[in-house]
Amino acid sequence: MTGKRNIEPEKSNTDTDRWNPLDDAPLLRTIPKSNPFTVPEGYFDNLPSQIMAQCRENTKRMPSVNYNRAFLLFKPQSIFAVLIAVIALSVYLRREGNKPLEKYESIAATIPDSVLMASVQNNIAYVDVSALENMVNNQDEVLPVNIPDADIQDSSGGQIINYLINNNIDASDIEKEL
Amino acid sequence: MAAEEDEAAADAALLKQFRNPDTRNLAFHQLVTKYQKRIYWQVRRIVIDHEDANDVVQNVFIKVWKNLDNFKESSRLYTWLYRIAVNESLTFLKQKKLNMFVSFEKVEFALSRKLRDSSYFKGDEVEKKLQDAILRLPEKQRIVFNLKYFEEMKYEEMAEALDTSVGALKASFHHAVKKIEEFLRKN
Known part of the structure; x- marks a missing residue:
């Protein structure tokens, strides 16, 4: 099989003029070698003018064509670069958005204490000072006044005896009254 | 010359x-x-x-x-x-x-259908059969067959135009003729 393959091309190379594959194709030889295709009438009369018009048009558009070609050449890369930039930006924003407290703390750490104190004093106007003064002056109203009752409610037997002694009250008088 | x-x-x-x-x-x-x-x-x-x-x-x-x-x-x-x-x-x-x-074979069938429907084809049934047979050839064999059979181009010129060797072109033409003959015999 391999030997046969080697022989055939050799034969064709050395016998260029005489060897003809058509000799072994009787059916093919019966078919006339005419051109079965046709073209519209006058086609070849107009074709050179059409081609010349296109060539002239092509020459006029040459710079823009080059620009468009360059744009098309880099278009996929541009799209890819923009995609990468959008993805990187979204990742960055997401990471920053997840730690705002860290961000404010880090900013505050850079402010000196003196500046912070000055800022608090300057902003004291926002506190209602008169309300604070009223609270201080009317402290009695705020605090509980019925202290003896409280003492009695919570007092033990020793404290009652001391009260009776201090006020010269006789226990038998109390029994009589009861 | x-x-x-x-x-x-x-x-x-x-x-x-x-x-x-x-x-x-x-x-x-x-x-x-x-x-x-x-x-x-x-x-x-x-x-x-x-x-x-x-x-x-x-x-x-x-x-x-x-x-x-x-x-x-x-x-x-x-x-x-x-x-x-x-x-x-x-x-x-x-x-x-x-x-x-679609696959290349289907494009060939589409071309064959186009050939039959075309108003710019004046060939008879036998010539249509021959074109059908040519369309079924592999790409390279089809080009070589057309240049050699219809254009009667010399192998040396074809080798220059197609950037290949004379031996390869002869082999391609030989295979193409064999396949066309076979197709015509079967159809």
Whole structure:
């Protein structure tokens, strides 16, 4: 099989003029070698003018064509670069958005204490000072006044005896009254 | 041989005119007029449909217009034109295949159907059968068969145009003839 393959091309190379594959194709030889295709009438009369018009048009558009070609050449890369930039930006924003407290703390750490104190004093106007003064002056109203009752409610037997002694009250008088 | 030399001399004169800005358009017009039929029929046998062939031929000559300044006269002008025409035709078929999103075999069947429906085909049933058989050949064998059988191009010229060896071309033509004969016998 391999030997046969080697022989055939050799034969064709050395016998260029005489060897003809058509000799072994009787059916093919019966078919006339005419051109079965046709073209519209006058086609070849107009074709050179059409081609010349296109060539002239092509020459006029040459710079823009080059620009468009360059744009098309880099278009996929541009799209890819923009995609990468959008993805990187979204990742960055997401990471920053997840730690705002860290961000404010880090900013505050850079402010000196003196500046912070000055800022608090300057902003004291926002506190209602008169309300604070009223609270201080009317402290009695705020605090509980019925202290003896409280003492009695919570007092033990020793404290009652001391009260009776201090006020010269006789226990038998109390029994009589009861 | 003398006719070939005359043609080569005429082509050299055309190229000289083309390189002169004053006679550039005129020279190219003459070049198109001289080679349009040979290029058209070569393209038409590959793409089958006239409208498609018209598009491809125009693309071929626009490409020639753009690149003729770079043409090295080491090869013959018409083999260079044939090479561009074959490449453009194959690119067109590949594009068609992509657009149709089908396998190459199905494109061949589509071309065969086009051949039967075309109003620009005057062949009888036997000639249609022959074209069907040619369409079933692999791409390279089809091009080689068309150039050798219909154009009667010499193997040496074909080798130059298709950038391949004479031996490979002979083998391709031999296989193509065998397959066509077989198809005709079966059908």
